[in-house]
Amino acid sequence: EAGVTQSPRYAVLQEGQAVSFWCDPISGHDTLYWYQQPRDQGPQLLVYFRDEAVIDNSQLPSDRFSAVRPKGTNSTLKIQSAKQGDTATYLCASSYGAEQFFGPGTRLTVL
């Protein structure tokens, strides 16, 4: 069974630039999560979907971040105008039931 896939694996931006992250969950998993993990810290949930519906986006900085999952499968997380404080690894996870399975992450550096 293929795992959660993410792309790109790395991104380096200047402040003010935009970037998009893409996630392909495990086939059949109805729930998809985006987490932000600063270096040497635990992941922090940004947003999660069940099928195409947003269940919780309360921790998503809505002025610059957006996330969609239009067909209930793949998902895109976008940062409109990146800041140095956005430097982190962005993890996508999926689940069908309780256990969440994580992808390899996208390591973002904002200079």
Place this chain on the structure above:
Amino acid sequence: QQKVQQSPESLIVPEGGMASLNCTSSDRNVDYFWWYRQHSGKSPKMLMSIFSNGEKEEGRFTVHLNKASLHTSLHIRDSQPSDSALYLCAASLNYNQGKLIFGQGTKLSIKP
């Protein structure tokens, strides 16, 4: 505010020794605890989960939960160098609720 606190922040254990990691939730609504392991540069992978008071053992790993104090601990016996990793504790309101609140992690190093 941090609702899941882990201690210690870092831990060095000799190979073959016992590693003990702690985690407490300040949110009395949580009911479920999860332990994930994250090797450097890799994604977190679930080790064990626990929902009932008491103890659960899988191989070299044992998890305890005290629901009254919302405290869980992970114990690794006969530690191996491959156990060196960031150990993450997470809590959720219910089994399928989806939203995991992670602690900041404990960085475990096993010294040969």
